[in-house]
Amino acid sequence: MDEKFNVMLSKNIPISDQTLIVGFPGVGLVGSIAANFIVDSLKMEMVGQMQSDKLPPAAVVQEGIPLPPVRIYRSDGLMVLISDFAIPIQLSNTMAQTILGWQGGRFKAIIALEGLMAEPTQEQVEAKVYGVGSTDSARKRLTGAKLEIFDHGWITGVSGILLSEGNRIGQDVICLLANANAMYPDARSAAKLVETIDALLPEIKLDLKPLIDEAEKIEGNIKEQMEKAKEIVSARQGQADKMTKSYMYG
């Protein structure tokens, strides 16, 4: 646990009545896509970020504004934690502990979004969402929403620790797993996650109509950004390689 996340908030938000949605890329990038859609759809306010030297140093420019890669958003009763990069495996534990002990308090509930790799043989995958709950009350919410339970298997990364630790300390954690295509950003699968969140959280109303359209647009943007990033980075790397390979063994 050497490398910690540095949580920087522009305002102090009491969290005991807040639900936190955790949207990291995952399979098919479904976590990021769904979380970004919710933030846009509810016009949530950015209230903070997390920093770590283990995350790639970068700004994400959106409409000319440079933003950090791990951002925290908020509206009434809801907070969203988004990362544009996968959380390095060795930071999973620290990230989970940061969320579970957020500023010394505890969230009303935590909903972690994950992609579940669809069978590789299925060409057309019907998006489907499974749920796991850390506590009896979390599991009741899942059965109440008629979600299929993910009852045997492993869940790795931040979500895995959130679930197992949630079980130990009695924190309501729900992990939603949407089967997704691992080969490209799967916007339809992300849409299914958003639909499920809408059903689980009666206090928010997500306009589901333009969802698929929006999701497809987001998907396009992400692809384009990945291409641009790849270009910038590989050029820089090519240059850096030429410059630096000389001085490695001076």
Added chain:
Amino acid sequence: MDEKFNVMLSKNIPISDQTLIVGFPGVGLVGSIAANFIVDSLKMEMVGQMQSDKLPPAAVVQEGIPLPPVRIYRSDGLMVLISDFAIPIQLSNTMAQTILGWQGGRFKAIIALEGLMAEPTQEQVEAKVYGVGSTDSARKRLTGAKLEIFDHGWITGVSGILLSEGNRIGQDVICLLANANAMYPDARSAAKLVETIDALLPEIKLDLKPLIDEAEKIEGNIKEQMEKAKEIVSARQGQADKMTKSYMYG
């Protein structure tokens, strides 16, 4: 010894009259399979877990309940320590010292379960269990139970240190080595281990009749979990690779 195990117990259990069974995967996964069977068979209660940043961050979902990978169980006079993952080699020493100096006390006895690779030429291996003891009294128990002694060779990992340190400090440690098939979870070999433990511990009664059936079912479950895990992980990795290889040399 930088990376320590964090032992978390839900209740304080005096251990001077407890026997601890240590079941880590090992050859043929016999340690885990045998330990899981004993826990189920005796309906033991989960009383704690061990955490480490060097273990893969993951929850093991069993019947919809998310659990940590390294778990501690207990019933009258008996404790079982199970890990679903192999203990990383650099943590072997810390794990052994954690067990030998458990909360400042000492177990009545420690029984470590290991698989011993069967000769690769033998297609059908008759399961057979060998024993090593750290002390005269431990060795007497082995000969009293008419177990064949493993008298020359190396025992690596946590069991190796438990034995050698047990010898030095006078802690009764018994290591049971069942020859096993290294290619798949070897439930029959695990069953032989359970039978041996039943003979060594008169204070417990394990119903041996449904053992093979149960063992084979456990074997099936583990295989299935490994397949599922592989799918989830390789998908996630494929995605992560695509996302991350770009920002390594920004």
Added chain:
Amino acid sequence: MDEKFNVMLSKNIPISDQTLIVGFPGVGLVGSIAANFIVDSLKMEMVGQMQSDKLPPAAVVQEGIPLPPVRIYRSDGLMVLISDFAIPIQLSNTMAQTILGWQGGRFKAIIALEGLMAEPTQEQVEAKVYGVGSTDSARKRLTGAKLEIFDHGWITGVSGILLSEGNRIGQDVICLLANANAMYPDARSAAKLVETIDALLPEIKLDLKPLIDEAEKIEGNIKEQMEKAKEIVSARQGQADKMTKSYMYG
């Protein structure tokens, strides 16, 4: 953030009315070339350097004078930070924080120079400069100078953190990105950066006439230095390999 930069200044310069230009190699080495030209053109005084064990240990000999690789120059109202080597990715954050919290003070403005990889299909790239600003006032300067805005995408490395942190703390940061050829030192692209800086900073007057000529000469020098460095280093490495590969596993 283990490895810090050691900032060594020969004189204490209050910076609240200083603009800092940051010129690191980047795509096409445009950052270094442009910064070196400005320093020569304005006959700026070298006032300090940065040291780090993560930077290659080396002296850059210029006209017989050995200099450190990361140098700080100054004239009225303007400071320039030059590195002849790419900043290692794991030092990006430390470098950005060093700049943003310079001796406890804050610059009037920071201008970071970057190359933006030109489309690989374009054989002849017309040099073009895009801008991103961290604050409203920074963005106003860009639009006032009729610069095209880089409105979506990722900016990695020191510049990325300068922008995103500048946004958070209200420090004016401008990143100028010139599309450049990644295969060789792109002096024409660097010249375009200098021209843009001249337009953005009315307080300085850069004689643009001999610019292209000068830039091409600088370009030639850099190529020559890279060749020489490569020779020295690969020879030394060949020798070192022969001497050292023997004692790795004594």
Added chain:
Amino acid sequence: MDEKFNVMLSKNIPISDQTLIVGFPGVGLVGSIAANFIVDSLKMEMVGQMQSDKLPPAAVVQEGIPLPPVRIYRSDGLMVLISDFAIPIQLSNTMAQTILGWQGGRFKAIIALEGLMAEPTQEQVEAKVYGVGSTDSARKRLTGAKLEIFDHGWITGVSGILLSEGNRIGQDVICLLANANAMYPDARSAAKLVETIDALLPEIKLDLKPLIDEAEKIEGNIKEQMEKAKEIVSARQGQADKMTKSYMYG
């Protein structure tokens, strides 16, 4: 020097009148074989061990008794330090300093055993022993025993530091180098080392008659142990690979 050896002795032995023989594997394993023979032949008592997290965690089972890999033996006036594993290169310095500053005292003399690779072209190598001494008195003992002097070259690892440091601080250190076959445990070469030690230490009497027979038996045992270890380890590794490669990039 981060990783230290933990020296654990069951009894406090004043060492100013003790000669220490250091027998680590080395070329042809001659150091271990010779040291093991001396311990058996003189029926020396095991009085301690060294531990380090950098050594492989393992017990060496001998006649049913689990022992640590680095052991310390003693009889009147003589101590032997044996390691069954090569000392990792990064621990060489720590090991040498531990020996040279043993519990704050100093040995009467230290004799380090090494193998010297025989010319690869020589099929039949006649075992021959060379000596190096750290001090004038150590060199006198070598010439007194008519040993050929190793007068130019490098001696790496623990023995190298023992010699060079012994020279600096005036500690008598003798390094005996037997030319040996690097391809297998070279018992005959080890026997030549034992014969030389017998000549150098008039206070002990080693029965040289059964030496070759014994040495060959030891050689056989070591080979057998290596085979067994390889089997156990590769099986465990195969299993571990299957289990673990999945969770590396969760």
Added chain:
Amino acid sequence: MDEKFNVMLSKNIPISDQTLIVGFPGVGLVGSIAANFIVDSLKMEMVGQMQSDKLPPAAVVQEGIPLPPVRIYRSDGLMVLISDFAIPIQLSNTMAQTILGWQGGRFKAIIALEGLMAEPTQEQVEAKVYGVGSTDSARKRLTGAKLEIFDHGWITGVSGILLSEGNRIGQDVICLLANANAMYPDARSAAKLVETIDALLPEIKLDLKPLIDEAEKIEGNIKEQMEKAKEIVSARQGQADKMTKSYMYG
């Protein structure tokens, strides 16, 4: 700067009137060869050594005497620092700082010896020496001795930092670069370095007549030592590989 050099001197030598010659291997090993020749020629006394865990643990045996790899010699007004191994790149800074702040004092002058790779196309290279000086007075000495100035390029490693830091703090540092053949120990090039030192230091008189003969003998010895070292090491490594590859994944 985690790993420091441990400077160990057998006597305290005030250095303000001492010139230090730094001879590390470098291209063609010219630094070591030249420094060794000067030490032998002036019959200088060994007065100390430097230790570091990052240097290979080894003794260099010369005429039967085991010596450390990094040695310090002295005669009236002159000190020589020799390393038989290349200084690891990550220790360059520490080494340079150790030299520049020697026991809290400062040398009258420092002369660092380097090889400069000859053009690979030149079969017969005429040995030629270039010079760089850190200060005006150092540069005057170079021009006074009619040495050609190395006026543009990079100098890496310890010499690079000595020059750049010497410039900053006003310490006279001269780096002499002899073009040398990188493929083998280049004794003629080393002889040219010695000749240049003889011209720069009127207070010493080096008998230049037997120089080439001596240099060729030294060259032969070094080659022989390298061969022997390679044999010992590769044998040890082969053995170590066989022994250790088994226990890496126990």
